[in-house]
Amino acid sequence: MMSLPGVLFGIINIVGNFGTVFVDQSYWQSAIAASPGSAHKGYLLGGLVWFTIPFALATSLGLAGNALNVALSSNDAGTGLVPPASATALMGSGGGILMIIMLFMAITSTGSAECIAVASLWAYDVYRQYINKNATGAQILMHSRIVVCVWALVMACSSLILNAIGVGLGWVYNFMGICIGSAVVPIAMVVLNKDLGPKTAIVAAITGFVCAVIAWLAQAAAQGGGISVATTGLLYAQLAGNCVAIGSSGIICLIGSIFALQGFDWDIMVKGISLVGGDGGENANTLGSDYERRPEFLLEARAWIMKYGVTWTAFLTIGWPTLSIPFGVFGKSTYQIWASIALCWGWTAGITIIVLPLYENLKTICRVVTCNPMSAEEITAKQSATATETATA
Secondary structure (H helix, E strand, O other): OOOHHHHHHHHHHHHHHHHHHHHOHHHHHHHHHOOHHHHHHHHHHHHHHHHHHHHHHHHHHHHHHHHOOOOOOHHHHHOOOHHHHHHHHHHOHHHHHHHHHHHHHHHHHHHHHHHHHHHHHHHHHHHHHHHOOOOOHHHHHHHHHHHHHHHHHHHHHHHHHHHHOOOOHHHHHHHHHHHHHHHHHHHHHHHHOOOOOHHHHHHHHHHHHHHHHHHHHHHHHHHHOOOOHHHHOOHHHHHHHHHHHHHHHHHHHHHHHHHOOOOOOOOHHHHOOOOOOOOOOOOOOOOOOHHHHOHHHHHHHHHHHHHHHHHHHHHHHHHHHHHHHHHOOOOHHHHHHHHHHHHHHHHHHHHHHHHHHHHHOHHHHHHHHHOOOOOHHHHHHHHHHHHHHHHHO
16 A cells, blocks of 8 residues: 555546546436435445445456466556456456456446437437427437437447557546546536536636646656657656646636635426426336425435445545555455455445345336236325325425
């Protein structure tokens, strides 16, 4: 934990992943589609489950590559070949096949989510908002389908271009925070602070990005004597860009929320958003019980996630590394404890994401398997229970 390059990479990693969560439209779509009572707790649980992916894989396959003397160059490592190479060396061809299956599932699920997210942004936030305010559901569906295909081609071509010019996965990963980190604070404050105006948020995001690119390229030129793929991938250059991205935009938002108060009316989110007829969602209802739609419940959920979300974030990014510093270079017994935690966390996460959805939907699964729809009496009983629950709340 006292490794300076490790600390610097950790900072880059934190900034970049804040960006991927706050800026990724697919996360917002999933939250909106979920039940209000499940969304806030589900996202925190999902974050703890996701944490095991870099934690357990880095602990096992990352260090296994060194222990097994896997012959990989820095370029190989930068293109993400450490896990499959280590798995192949450890388990033979079967390990490589398992890694390919895991990567295929991860990439296809993520790629499909991003295509849908970008299509939604275009159809609702650009086309319907600025091009055709009276767009019908059929027109929105058509634009969404077209953009899904277009964005799939854009992603494919972008990956081929980056590979052709020698830009590896590690470079892209570290650059992520430079590119989108400036939007983290504006988005967070838009959701949590009624005094941040739209102009301030937009200016903060764009200005932060420009400042981040300037700092990144300036540091790269100062370190390597010129600007190239190699120098822009240096640790200090990407650290400068990431820190300036999130820091400069945060300062602008703070100043704007003090001197240019907006006083946003949150009721607009309830009264000013209407469903579009003909796009398949005109008859949709908010998932969950009626009490989950009330402002009082949502404020309670906000307080809950601020309490536990901030606590867990502080522990994982600051507390845990700090508590590990006194151990210095890990000895055998210390590393055994570390590896045991990673193993337990990984198994717990895996069992949770497999068993919990099956348990929560057990009745529905049984009805599907047995072709036994809900009876009229059960529907009435469920409606009565919901009404009683609402009255009690």
